[in-house]
Amino acid sequence: GQNIDQPTEMTATEGAIVQINCTYQTSGFNGLFWYQQHAGEAPTFLSYNVLDGLEEKGRFSSFLSRSKGYSYLLLKELQMKDSASYLCAVRDSGNTPLVFGKGTRLSVIA
Amino acid sequence: GAVVSQHPSRVICKSGTSVKIECRSLDFQATTMFWYRQFPKQSLMLMATSNEGSKATYEQGVEKDKFLINHASLTLSTLTVTSAHPEDSSFYICSGTQGNTEAFFGQGTRLTVV
Numbered sequence: 627g628q629n630i631d632q633p634t635e636m637t638a639t640e641g642a643i644v645q646i647n648c649t650y651q652t653s654g655f656n657g658l659f660w661y662q663q664h665a666g667e668a669p670t671f672l673s674y675n676v677l678d679g680l681e682e683k684g685r686f687s688s689f690l691s692r693s694k695g696y697s698y699l700l701l702k703e704l705q706m707k708d709s710a711s712y713l714c715a716v717r718d719s720g721n722t723p724l725v726f727g728k729g730t731r732l733s734v735i736a
Numbered sequence: 737g738a739v740v741s742q743h744p745s746r747v748i749c750k751s752g753t754s755v756k757i758e759c760r761s762l763d764f765q766a767t768t769m770f771w772y773r774q775f776p777k778q779s780l781m782l783m784a785t786s787n788e789g790s791k792a793t794y795e796q797g798v799e800k801d802k803f804l805i806n807h808a809s810l811t812l813s814t815l816t817v818t819s820a821h822p823e824d825s826s827f828y829i830c831s832g833t834q835g836n837t838e839a840f841f842g843q844g845t846r847l848t849v850v
Contacts, residue, residue: 659838668742668829668844669780711777723770724831724839728779 628652632714637733638704643722646699646730648714659724660688660699661713669713672699701732709734738764740832742842747819749849755843757815759830765810766832770839771803774827786813822847 629651638644650658657676661669675690675697676682687700701708711731715724739762749755755834759769768787772780784800786792786807794800813832817824825848831839 661841666827666844666846668841671838671840674838723782723785726780731840 628725632727632730635731640736642704643702646712648697650695650716652718654718656719657717658697659715663711681701703732706734738840740840740842746846750817759813759842761811761832764834768833769813770831771815772829774832822849
């Protein structure tokens with residue numbers, strides 16, 4: 627089966643750094659994705675990892691360790707607008723659909 | 737990134753009626769379209785996968801006669817919720833891919849059945 631775990635909720639302070647972890651168990655692996663979703667809106671793409679290591683894109687970075695079935699999304703210099711749900715998703719092979727975790731609801735406070 | 741246009745964004749319908757949701761890939765050919773449903777405070781749950789020109793593949797527990805999916809062209813896929821009931825009220829989102837690439841999401845449709 628497929629299982630993707632991430633924390634349900636996190637709170638962090640404006641200007642700080644927060645790390646959202648994701649662990650997965652899937653039958654295959656063909657990429658891990660992070661999406662941001664504001665309430666009532668569709669998810670927006672943040673990052674994609676298929677090889678081990680860190681991918682940096684502005685204030686957002688994503689890390690992958692395939693041997694550990696582990697990824698994290700790192701958000702730096704937090705802003706109030708970063709308050710949203712962050713979804714970890716895995717594609718297990720080829721052109722199969724993404725399987726989503728339940729999402730982590732991040733609240734950024736002043 | 738690529739654009740998937742989904743309409744309508746919001747719809748309210750009476751119980752027992754049907755609602756059609758359209759997703760169009762505007763600047764790429766979506767060989768595969770995935771349809772998801774999301775209930776409040778829950779994750780995206782895959783309903784079905786459709787490939788252009790062939791019948792959709794439905795996930796377990798999703799009634800194919802109730803949720804009709806058509807993917808007649810590489811740029812258009814539709815989901816029709818037939819004989820809608822209040823428990824069908826949800827956020828429906830389509831996602832298109834062109835081969836082995838990231839998934840591009842539509843804007844989502846908030847369906848309320850009264």
